[in-house]
Amino acid sequence: MCSDDKTGDAKPGTAQPTVFIDNDRTRVTEWRFKRKGDNTGWHRHEYDYVVVPLFDGVLEIDLPDGSRTTAQLQNGVPYFREVGVEHDVINGNDFECAFVEVEFLR
Template sequence: MCGTAGTAIPTVKIDNDRVRVTEWRFKAKGDNTGWHRHEYDYVVVPLFDGVLEIDLGKGERVIAQMQNGVPYYREIGVEHDVINGNDFECAFVEVELLEARR
């Protein structure tokens, strides 16, 4: 993932030729990843029940309901800023798939 720095805290847990696993921690409501474009397909596993606000640009924002442990998948090229919409600290694990599809 590349882009502008936000206020959420990324901690890389695994980074090798095949995958990059990053924990994203949002300490407070409004903390964000920063605007970015995904360079790889990826899977996100929320570590909380609640919501994330997704800024898609051009004034478009959506609310994404998260359920602890329920993953979702997105393909390369997604551009957005992810924002904590909760009144509590939250986190998710992002798994980037660095190998090309076969």
């Protein structure tokens, strides 16, 4: 996940990333949100990626146009996004949650 912010002055997120694999082809990161409101911080994805949720629940997504949407996730059910997605991902649950992000670096 690229950590470039949309405004140049965005604050870093509070979610905890743990990188498990980082080589010339793939980066695999677990993002852990300890409490409701924890977030990744604004970023733009520089690579195609897949997310695998490790929980059943919702994430709130802040978008560049100022809107917020929610994503209903199911444990173990992955989704794919293409390069260029820009957002801040926020834990919308009253419990700790996490997902694994797999970035395709080439």
